[in-house]
Amino acid sequence: MYPASFEYHPAASVQDALALLAKYGDEPKLLAGGHSLIPVMKLRFASPAHLIDIGRIPALSAITDGGSAVHIGATARHASVVSSPVVRQKVPLLAEVASHIGDPLIRNMGTIGGSLAHADPAADLPAAMLALGATLVATGPAGTRTIAADDFFTDVFTTALHPGEMLTEIRVPARGAGSGGAYEKNPDPASGYAIVGIAAQVQVSGGTITAARVGMTGLGPKAMRLAAVEGALTGKPATAATVAAAAAHAADGLVFVDDARGSAAYKGNLARVHTRRALARALAAATA
Amino acid sequence: MAEINVSVNGRAYTRDVEPRTLLVHFLRDAIGLTGTHVGCDTSQCGACTVLLDGRGVKSCTVLAVQANGAQVTTIEGLETNGALHPLQAAFREAHGLQCGFCTPGMIMSSVDLLSHNPHPTEGEIRHALEGNLCRCTGYHNIVKAVQIAANTMAAGGSAVAAD
Numbered sequence: 526m527y528p529a530s531f532e533y534h535p536a537a538s539v540q541d542a543l544a545l546l547a548k549y550g551d552e553p554k555l556l557a558g559g560h561s562l563i564p565v566m567k568l569r570f571a572s573p574a575h576l577i578d579i580g581r582i583p584a585l586s587a588i589t590d591g592g593s594a595v596h597i598g599a600t601a602r603h604a605s606v607v608s609s610p611v612v613r614q615k616v617p618l619l620a621e622v623a624s625h626i627g628d629p630l631i632r633n634m635g636t637i638g639g640s641l642a643h644a645d646p647a648a649d650l651p652a653a654m655l656a657l658g659a660t661l662v663a664t665g666p667a668g669t670r671t672i673a674a675d676d677f678f679t680d681v682f683t684t685a686l687h688p689g690e691m692l693t694e695i696r697v698p699a700r701g702a703g704s705g706g707a708y709e710k711n712p713d714p715a716s717g718y719a720i721v722g723i724a725a726q727v728q729v730s731g732g733t734i735t736a737a738r739v740g741m742t743g744l745g746p747k748a749m750r751l752a753a754v755e756g757a758l759t760g761k762p763a764t765a766a767t768v769a770a771a772a773a774h775a776a777d778g779l780v781f782v783d784d785a786r787g788s789a790a791y792k793g794n795l796a797r798v799h800t801r802r803a804l805a806r807a808l809a810a811a812t813a
Numbered sequence: 814m815a816e817i818n819v820s821v822n823g824r825a826y827t828r829d830v831e832p833r834t835l836l837v838h839f840l841r842d843a844i845g846l847t848g849t850h851v852g853c854d855t856s857q858c859g860a861c862t863v864l865l866d867g868r869g870v871k872s873c874t875v876l877a878v879q880a881n882g883a884q885v886t887t888i889e890g891l892e893t894n895g896a897l898h899p900l901q902a903a904f905r906e907a908h909g910l911q912c913g914f915c916t917p918g919m920i921m922s923s924v925d926l927l928s929h930n931p932h933p934t935e936g937e938i939r940h941a942l943e944g945n946l947c948r949c950t951g952y953h954n955i956v957k958a959v960q961i962a963a964n965t966m967a968a969g970g971s972a973v974a975a976d
């Protein structure tokens with residue numbers, strides 16, 4: 526199996542990529558790691574006439590310590606995110622989530638920006654972006670703008686990026702003392718993608734949970750925050766009882782359907798169980 | 814067509830390729846190295862694993878143009894002067910294969926693993942091979958083979974003479 530024919534354009538810089546995007550306005554696609562795009566091109570679900578390769582722009586894959594935030598270039602590979610010392614030290618939840626993507630070979634090619642721009646409703650990283658309150662940097666013909674992770678994922682495979690724009694950087698606020706995160710994933714046994722993935726990041730001060738963000742992937746049309754769970758945590762004592770009471774709200778407001786992955790009741794239960802496990806580990810990390 | 818320069822197993826190749834050519838087809842059809850296999854249509858089986866600049870990748874999901882300027886190592890590049898790589902020797906010794914279709918990919922993933930983790934635990938070996946599927950062996954002897962090779966390499970052994 527191989528893709529339909531296309532013209533290939535290696536971009537030397539972000540400006541170059543943007544110019545190529547503008548030039549081939551009809552149907553260009555950016556190529557990063559290719560690990561979502563090439564499979565769908567092989568199946569002929571996508572047949573773009575032009576591919577603009579942004580995987581060769583050296584500066585675009587850098588991971589740097591920006592003090593209050595970790596700055597990750599859009600074409601940083603999943604494997605680089607997992608092994609990055611600054612990521613592991615300042616935003617360990619992100620390294621944990623990235624380590625659950627596919628398998629080691631997939632992680633050697635796939636990029637953080639490609640995964641976020643693709644916005645697969647069962648992808649792992651969107652849950653981490655929500656839990657960590659990340660900011661996504663988009664660059665287009667009109668310049669650069671920032672998009673909060675909360676506003677970035679808009680629907681199934683759809684993001685707030687405008688046509689002609691590309692994701693250039695992800696900024697993840699650094700975590701300090703009293704903060705802890707954890708990711709609990711139930712992978713689909715065939716694809717490895719998340720049936721459900723819960724990323725939780727909590728802040729504990731003097732035995733009280735002062736802030737909590739919980740991102741869920743897999744069970745909806747897009748990754749989303751579990752507001753009812755967060756509300757049941759904030760201001761409460763950092764105890765197992767609080768975790769159990771909050772996790773009971775994990776499926777509030779969500780509508781599930783029966784399908785090959787399980788019944789609606791099973792999915793609701795998965796959401797609650799994985800939320801409880803993620804919160805328990807996040808609290809343990811915050812108070813360690 | 815696009816001209817690419819790729820080093821495969823230490824030898825430089827310049828070729829004109831259609832941009833849609835997958836790296837695995839470039840290796841098998843343009844270069845004639847058929848040790849790298851195609852086992853699926855869905856990027857899942859890992860039979861096509863090669864090293865791209867030292868890291869294991871699924872060559873059925875990489876365009877040949879993405880490898881322009883890169884160093885590629887395939888299963889054929891492991892032996893030295895007719896002597897098997899310790900992983901090749903260990904797969905033979907431990908009976909780490911039956912039909913052998915998955916074996917080139919298993920070995921290339923294991924080369925990647927041992928290059929950055931020379932003393933993996935059994936669990937680490939199993940996780941490192943998550944992207945490589947085998948329909949025959951049940952995996953136990955594959956894991957044993959990687960353990961044997963890790964020991965050989967730690968003891969300073971490199972290549973083993975082939976019969």
Ligand SMILES: Cc1cc2nc3c(=O)[nH]c(=O)nc-3n(C[C@H](O)[C@H](O)[C@H](O)COP(=O)(O)OP(=O)(O)OC[C@H]3O[C@@H](n4cnc5c(N)ncnc54)[C@H](O)[C@@H]3O)c2cc1C
Pocket residue numbers: 554555556557558559560561562563564579599600625626627628631634635636637638639640641642643645647648649650686690691692693716717718719855856857874
């Ligand atoms: C077998 C297999 C298993 C997988 N398992 C998982 C899993 O368990 N969990 C998971 O989360 N993912 C999984 N993935 C997907 C993997 O994480 C991909 O790497 C990722 O989804 C896409 O990243 P990429 O760099 O390969 O993007 P590409 O495939 O190159 O691009 C994907 C899309 O995003 C666009 N794009 C890329 N970069 C940008 C950018 N900077 N700005 C704007 N648009 C851009 C492209 O035009 C394209 O439409 C799996 C993939 C495979 C093949």
Ligand code: FES
Pocket residue numbers: 850851852853854855856857858859860861862871872873874
């Ligand atoms: S041929 Fe199956 S993953 Fe490449």
Ligand code: FES
Pocket residue numbers: 909910911912913914915916946947948949950
């Ligand atoms: S030995 Fe037959 S598929 Fe692995």
